[in-house]
Amino acid sequence: MDINSINVEDMDFRMDMFLKQEWQDARIKIPEEMFEYGDDSVTLPSSFFDNMWQPDLYFLNSKVVEIATLTHKFSSVTLFKNKTIRYAARMHAIVACQMEFYHYPMDTQVCPITVESFSYNNNKMLLRWHGPGVTIIPELKLLQYNILPLILEETYAYTVEKNGNFSRLLVYFRFERQIGHHLIQTFAPSTLVVVLSWFSFWLELDAIPARVTLLVTCLLTLVTMFTGLRSDIPAVAYIKALDLWMAGCMISVFAALGEFVIVKVLHGKYNAMKAKEAKLAKDPAVMQWTAPSPKSVHNFRYKHMSKDRFIHLCWKTETGKEKIMWKEIDRIARMVFPSFFFCFSLMYWIILIFGSG
Structure with missing residues (x-):
């Protein structure tokens, strides 16, 4: 993950990320001839993703989320023999952050990103972080901020609009303003x-x-x-x-x-x-x-x-x-x-x- 800029006027920040999702779907039928000899996975075109069940995840507090493109979308689908599906995509996002400036110019802005399924409640889908969950590129340097260690959470929340409890993943970005x-x-x-x-x-x-x-x-x-x-x-x-x-x-x-x-x-x-x-x-x-x-x-x-x-x-x-x-x-x-x-x-x-x- 790379953070490009923090905009205090619009109270948001822009980031580039490599997003990966993994899930198992026991209903999928996989022909043996799809895999080459000795391989336990196969990479499929991203168009294959439209013809299968999807977790329909979204960022609750995002303003803009889009897949990076050049001549085509930077995304792929990997299918494993154990019916695990991995979807990967290079994405740009502008995420809203409710900033407070009481201690400005020694303020620390806490900006969470909340990931949730749009349609499936916690009885049908549970979200979990895999491994470290979120990693930031070591070379990242911001002009006026230091990035403190990330805080990751797995929780549930009742959504009034969708009338149900939904599994959520949260990551808290903490931007400490440089006083120099x-x-x-x-x-x-x-x-x-x-x-x-x-x-x-x-x-x-x-x-x-x-x-x-x-x-x-x-x-x-x-x-x-x-x-x-x-x-x-x-x-x-x-x-x-x-x-x-x-x-x-x-x-x-x-x-x-x-x-x-x-x-x-x-x-x-x-x-x-x-x-x-x-x-x-x-x-x-x-x-x-x-x-x-x-x-x-x-x-x-x-x-x-x-x-x-x-x-x-x-x-x-x-x-x-x-x-x-x-x-x-x-x-x-x-x-x-x-x-x-x-x-x-x-x-x-x-x-x-x-x-x-």
């Missing part, structure tokens, strides 16, 4: 964009155009990347693992942009407070009327120069060093943002690896 492609194309670039957005915390507020351009460019890059990634798989109504990663990256960059807005507002209020303080110091009438002490000036600066008394635009430490709010926010952001993103990445990969397994 997405590590290079998705996770590494998006992580670098998030890290690049942290550089804005080291830019002073006198470089406002550079800081805004950096953050907005990072955000637009992630949005464009996310839009391109969504086109690789069909649109689904649920959230995928990749959606959570890209959302986390975009939230991180958007939070950095929000931090810049807060810092800019506090910087403006701080400058306004400084301007009013300088004006107060230069006004002799005010200075004569208030005759302020250092303590009263301190209270005036930090309680009345800001519209919101609960926002301390600056303060002094025990050593007498002045701390400015917007600068402290930038300094803390340099540590908090990388720490939060590292924790997010760690939890994301732990959940994704163990969850997909």
Whole structure:
């Protein structure tokens, strides 16, 4: 068996296979002269298959099944002296597969193929795998998937349409998506964009155009990347693992942009407070009327120069060093943002690896 392609858009996969069926039919009459001396079997033309009883097997979840042809159909019938009949054919098939993308891009798609008789229930026909049942050519390599070991089953199932129990053969193909492609194309670039957005915390507020351009460019890059990634798989109504990663990256960059807005507002209020303080110091009438002490000036600066008394635009430490709010926010952001993103990445990969397994 050879698998050509896996189509996630149509949720199916295409395969080429060499199909063999064997059964015994005690009703068949075999003339002795059909066999050459010393042979216990004879190969007959495929047209002979139309004149004998057939198991009428079919694939329940197939979209297209056809026998390969060149100048004629690649099929044959072998008849044995013990009245065993072997039918072999080279076939192409397109098989439907109900795919799920919850763990994309570390998803494993389980695609069963179900073989059943169309007319004969389990009282008349029992299906069994012979030997290994299904083998895949060792040279098979898929572009984005690894093929896990096959799982074969022999079971019975009640079919409502045919009103009876039918013998079934099942083979489960498990396609494990290779993560290497997405590590290079998705996770590494998006992580670098998030890290690049942290550089804005080291830019002073006198470089406002550079800081805004950096953050907005990072955000637009992630949005464009996310839009391109969504086109690789069909649109689904649920959230995928990749959606959570890209959302986390975009939230991180958007939070950095929000931090810049807060810092800019506090910087403006701080400058306004400084301007009013300088004006107060230069006004002799005010200075004569208030005759302020250092303590009263301190209270005036930090309680009345800001519209919101609960926002301390600056303060002094025990050593007498002045701390400015917007600068402290930038300094803390340099540590908090990388720490939060590292924790997010760690939890994301732990959940994704163990969850997909």
